[in-house]
Amino acid sequence: MKHAFYYKTEKILTNTLIHIFLISVAVTCLYPLLWMIVSSLKTQDMIFKDISLIPHQFRLENYVQAWKEGGFGRNFFNSIIYTVSVVFGIVIISSMAAYAFSRLKFVGSKFLFIMFMAAMMIPIPGSFVALYVLLNKLHLRNTPIGYILCMINVGLSTSIFLLKTFFDKMPKELEDAARIDGCSKIGIWWHVALPLAKPVLAVVIVLNALTVWNEYILALIIFDNRQFMPLQVALQTFQGEFVTNYPLLMAGLTITALPIILVYLFMQKYIVKGVTQGAVVG
Amino acid sequence: MWFKNVLLSVFVLFSLIGCSEQKMETKPTINIWHWMTDRDPAFQELAKKYEALTGVKVNFELYAPSDAYSQKIRAAAQGTNLPDVFGILGEKRDFASFIKAGHILDLTPYMEANNNSWKSNFFPKALAVNEFASGNSYGITPGIFGVPIDIMTIQMVYNKKLFSQLGLNPNRPPKTFQEFLDIGAKIKAAGMQGLVSGWGEVWMIDCLANNYAFNIMGKDKVLATIKGEVSYTDPDWIKVFSIFKQMQDSGILAKGLVTMINKSAEQIFANEKAVFAFNGSWCVNVYKGMNPNLEYGAMLPPEASNQYPIAIWGGAGSSFMVNARSKNKEESVKFLTWLTAQDQQVYLAQATNNLPANKDSLTKIPEILAQFARGMDYATHPNVWGVSEFSLVIEAFDRGIQSIIIGEKSPEQVAGEVQKIKDREMAKKRAR
Numbered sequence: 001m002k003h004a005f006y007y008k009t010e011k012i013l014t015n016t017l018i019h020i021f022l023i024s025v026a027v028t029c030l031y032p033l034l035w036m037i038v039s040s041l042k043t044q045d046m047i048f049k050d051i052s053l054i055p056h057q058f059r060l061e062n063y064v065q066a067w068k069e070g071g072f073g074r075n076f077f078n079s080i081i082y083t084v085s086v087v088f089g090i091v092i093i094s095s096m097a098a099y100a101f102s103r104l105k106f107v108g109s110k111f112l113f114i115m116f117m118a119a120m121m122i123p124i125p126g127s128f129v130a131l132y133v134l135l136n137k138l139h140l141r142n143t144p145i146g147y148i149l150c151m152i153n154v155g156l157s158t159s160i161f162l163l164k165t166f167f168d169k170m171p172k173e174l175e176d177a178a179r180i181d182g183c184s185k186i187g188i189w190w191h192v193a194l195p196l197a198k199p200v201l202a203v204v205i206v207l208n209a210l211t212v213w214n215e216y217i218l219a220l221i222i223f224d225n226r227q228f229m230p231l232q233v234a235l236q237t238f239q240g241e242f243v244t245n246y247p248l249l250m251a252g253l254t255i256t257a258l259p260i261i262l263v264y265l266f267m268q269k270y271i272v273k274g275v276t277q278g279a280v281v282g
Numbered sequence: 283m284w285f286k287n288v289l290l291s292v293f294v295l296f297s298l299i300g301c302s303e304q305k306m307e308t309k310p311t312i313n314i315w316h317w318m319t320d321r322d323p324a325f326q327e328l329a330k331k332y333e334a335l336t337g338v339k340v341n342f343e344l345y346a347p348s349d350a351y352s353q354k355i356r357a358a359a360q361g362t363n364l365p366d367v368f369g370i371l372g373e374k375r376d377f378a379s380f381i382k383a384g385h386i387l388d389l390t391p392y393m394e395a396n397n398n399s400w401k402s403n404f405f406p407k408a409l410a411v412n413e414f415a416s417g418n419s420y421g422i423t424p425g426i427f428g429v430p431i432d433i434m435t436i437q438m439v440y441n442k443k444l445f446s447q448l449g450l451n452p453n454r455p456p457k458t459f460q461e462f463l464d465i466g467a468k469i470k471a472a473g474m475q476g477l478v479s480g481w482g483e484v485w486m487i488d489c490l491a492n493n494y495a496f497n498i499m500g501k502d503k504v505l506a507t508i509k510g511e512v513s514y515t516d517p518d519w520i521k522v523f524s525i526f527k528q529m530q531d532s533g534i535l536a537k538g539l540v541t542m543i544n545k546s547a548e549q550i551f552a553n554e555k556a557v558f559a560f561n562g563s564w565c566v567n568v569y570k571g572m573n574p575n576l577e578y579g580a581m582l583p584p585e586a587s588n589q590y591p592i593a594i595w596g597g598a599g600s601s602f603m604v605n606a607r608s609k610n611k612e613e614s615v616k617f618l619t620w621l622t623a624q625d626q627q628v629y630l631a632q633a634t635n636n637l638p639a640n641k642d643s644l645t646k647i648p649e650i651l652a653q654f655a656r657g658m659d660y661a662t663h664p665n666v667w668g669v670s671e672f673s674l675v676i677e678a679f680d681r682g683i684q685s686i687i688i689g690e691k692s693p694e695q696v697a698g699e700v701q702k703i704k705d706r707e708m709a710k711k712r713a714r
Contacts, residue, residue: 045574136363216350
């Protein structure tokens with residue numbers, strides 16, 4: 001009886017501690033989002049005077065103003081095009097490359113793979129000027145295709161690394177079976193490897209979608225023409241050197257964050273699987 | 283006869299085509315790249331006015347934030363894709379490297395044409411930032427290479443309402459350091475916050491300390507110290523360090539000042555929770571956004587000595603440069619001349635709350651801006667001194683003042699430590 005009470009108390013205590021920890025982590029993650037949404041409904045001076053999380057007046061017009069002043073319509077469309085194109089390009093190229101690195105034996109494969117991995121170590125801002133000069137020589141500067149190619153290049157290394165790790169652990173018997181059924185190498189990649197790699201692909205999609213969606217410095221450097229700029233550049237309109245228009249910035253950020261939150265929600269189950277993939281392959 | 287008619291018709295036709303081609307000759311478009319988000323709407327408005335006036339289209343392209351803009355300018359310089367007009371952010375050596383690479387037009391002939399008519403419009407200290415004097419250490423041919431669009435000064439501001447609550451005259455800010463300290467005692471008694479500033483971002487401490495160094499020992503001795511000819515343990519420097527101890531002891535400094543970032547300081551002052559602030563003229567725009575009803579005035583830091591005038595940091599806020607390789611450079615210079623003329627400068631100041639670079643514009647701008655602009659008479663800046671202190675010495679100097687404020691070290695201790703680092707750096711320099 002005494003033991004049962006002890007164990008019950010211990011279980012309650014442990015659960016309480018775990019819940020307190022998890023709740024505090026959740027609050028830490030959610031509070032900035034909540035503050036962003038609340039601030040997007042206030043006026044500039046109310047942000048500095050009133051720190052409460054429930055504004056006295058809900059200024060929904062901030063969203064309309066942010067959309068109009070930031071020129072979000074065109075930029076939103078651009079960001080969607082860039083994100084979809086870049087993620088599609090990365091998924092196709094990196095999955096093919098990773099499969100080749102994992103399964104095909106060719107001269108210099110290890111060296112090439114190491115070169116790709118080395119590219120992961122180069123900080124992106126360090127390559128901006130070089131990329132600019134290269135695009136300039138190829139006459140691709142100030143063109144969407146130039147930007148898309150650069151961003152595909154930025155995401156390839158990590159994606160190849162993730163997918164190769166997965167393909168290395170994939171049972172070869174599955175491929176043998178497909179080969180007996182008459183599948184070519186491309187057929188095996190398409191019909192066997194890619195469907196099995198869905199969870200890792202989800203991670204690749206989310207990671208790269210996030211990178212492209214939030215990128216603005218390279219876009220700012222490559223594009224001279226505002227009509228090509230992505231959404232994040234429009235957000236900078238509200239952020240001055242000394243003065244920031246917080247209500248419009250927060251409204252803009254809320255609009256900007258929505259699509260990426262949706263991508264997360266849509267792919268949530270695959271992401272969890274992808275992260276733990278090493279343990280379940282085979 | 284018909285042949286003559288045909289010939290005549292052909293002649294008339296060609297003449298008409300020739301004429302129409304001449305009529306179709308389009309005026310150039312001037313492309314300007316900038317990073318000034320808060321000034322963009324005003325620039326766009328002025329561009330429209332200029333086009334209506336001259337037919338020349340001016341295309342202002344905003345690339346913010348400023349660090350991304352800097353990268354874009356550097357990349358564009360590498361690819362020789364710079365626009366007709368642009369600004370350079372960074373130190374004077376960055377500016378010099380652009381000139382050396384042939385990217386920037388020497389504006390001296392334009393500035394000095396017609397008996398200095400353009401040059402004389404500006405505050406001389408605003409031009410100094412864009413000027414390379416003869417014998418400059420960068421090896422640049424002497425001349426003016428940039429046009430100041432606006433200016434900035436860093437001064438003190440005081441809350442008029444809180445001044446009244448303390449029984450002080452809101453139209454008479456303290457002029458001497460002793461008066462300032464006396465207000466500190468009143469602030470302490472009333473339980474208010476005194477001076478707020480971004481002293482967590484240490485460069486603002488450096489700025490005020492230099493203001494008082496100029497006031498106590500004069501410019502020549504300050505520069506002699508930087509050159510290594512005078513020691514930081516000199517009694518005058520001890521006086522400079524002691525200024526901060528005196529301020530702390532009097533209660534004039536707000537709590538937590540040494541770790542305060544400027545954004546927090548601005549928020550505290552705008553919410554009328556502090557009597558004084560030490561801030562740049564950009565604060566006018568910031569306070570307007572945070573509290574449009576704030577009643578405040580600008581003042582020079584109160585003098586601690588009557589031997590030398592107090593100095594404040596100031597100069598050109600933002601400047602534009604003309605691309606030396608641009609085919610529109612003449613039109614660009616014409617536009618910049620127009621942009622810096624009195625009417626346009628007044629409009630810019632009123633629309634953006636920045637101080638005009640044109641000194642004739644002061645009478646037509648809000649009083650608080652004029653107060654800041656009048657401080658240009660006392661302005662100086664490390665960029666125009668011609669000598670610069672070692673960064674490790676500056677760091678020790680600023681951190682030392684923070685230690686004095688929190689009571690960790692005495693002025694003498696800090697002076698000794700700073701001098702020790704100075705000696706070490708000088709020895710290293712000599713060894714090179």
